[in-house]
Amino acid sequence: MKQLNDSHPAMSCIGNLTSDELSTSLSALGFPSYRGKQVFHALYARKHDAPFSFETISTIPLELRQILTSHFGEDHHAVQLKELHESEDGTKKMLFTLLDETAIETVLIPSEMLNEEGLPKRRTLCISTQVGCALGCAFCATATLKLKRNLATSEIVGQYMRAREICSTDITNIVFMGMGEPMLNYDHVMKAVDILTHPESGLISPKYITLSTAGIVPGIIRLADEQRSIKLALSLHGTTQGQREAIMPIANKYSLKELGDALEYYYRKTKKPVTFEYILFDGFNDTQEDVMRLAKLTRRIPSKVNVIPFHTIEFTAPEGISASLKPAPEQTFHAFIKALRQEDVTVMIRSSSGLDIDAACGQLAYSHAGGSAGVL
Incomplete structure (x- = not known):
C-alpha cells in the first residue's frame, strides 16, 4: 500500500x-x-x-x-477546487487538486425529500480516501486510474470543509464511497472522522457517517473491535463467490463466506445493522435466484439492501467483463426490488443523481489524468 x-x-x-x-x-x-x-x-x-x-x-x-x-500559510487548505459541475437535480461534483498535482473527486448529493423550508432534508457528501484505487473492480472508473497513494487526514477533512464553503451549505451526512478503498487507508480515515466528529467542531455526529468497503475483512474486524460509532456498508454486487470474483478481484482474497462471518462478528460487537450495496447488472446478478441468495444473506444479521443503478463507464474504453456490464432494464430493476421486498428484505433505492454531469465515480479525475473522456 x-x-x-x-x-x-x-x-x-x-x-x-x-x-x-x-x-x-x-x-x-x-x-x-x-x-x-x-x-x-x-x-x-x-x-x-x-x-x-x-x-x-x-x-x-x-x-x-x-x-x-x-x-x-495564508491558504491552509490541502485541497483546491479545480472544477465544479452542478446537476439539474442539485448534485454538485467537485474536482479537487492536491499539493502534489494529483486530483480527487467529491460529490454533494441532496436528498429528494424536502424540509419545511423547501430545502433538501439531507445533504450527503461522498468523500474520496485515496488517489485512484488498487482493487480493480470491473464496474468502477476509478479502477482505471490505478492507485497513486493514500490521502492524508488533511485531504480527507479538507474535502468536507471546502465543500461546505463552495456549496454554501451545511452537510448532514458523510459517505466514504468516493475514490479509493477506505479500509486500506484506515488510520487517516479514522483520524479524519475523529476531527470531524469532535464535540468542539460541532460539525457532524458519527451516526451520520457511513464507511463503504469492497470487503476488506481485517478492516471490518478492526472497526468492530474499536467500537466505532460510524455505520458500515458492504459493496456486495454479487450473490455467489463466482460473481464477485468475476467483477471484484478482492473476492479472490476474501471469500463471501469470510465476509459473512466478519459481518456477523461486526454485528455481535457493535449491535449496528449493515447496509449491503448492490448494483444491478443486466443478465449478471438480477435473477430470482439472486433474490433468494441475497435475502438469505440479509437474514444473517439486521441489515438493509441499497439497490443501485449502474452508471456506465464506457468513457474508459472498458475491456473484458467490464465491457459486457450493462444496466439492468428498468422493468427488471423494479421487479428485482419487488421480489426482495416479498422476501421481507428492507430495500432502499439509490437515485441516479447527477446523470447530466457524468456522475460515474472517477470520471472527472480520469479526465484530469489525461483519459479519453475529454474536458467535461
Missing part, C-alpha cells in the same frame, strides 16, 4: 492535527495548551459561509496568528 511519508506536503497541513495534537504543538512553542483548543474551534466550529484565515482568529494573540500563518 502506498502510504504517505512525513515529507509529503499534505502531511504538513494543519488539517492533520486533532485538538489534543494542536494543544501539544502549541505548548511546545511556549503557549498555554488551551490555545490549541481555541485554534481547533476557530478552524472547524464556524458557519459554512464564514471566510477564514489565521488572522481572523480574534481569541488568540497576534504573535500566535503570525506563527500559524508563517508555518501553515
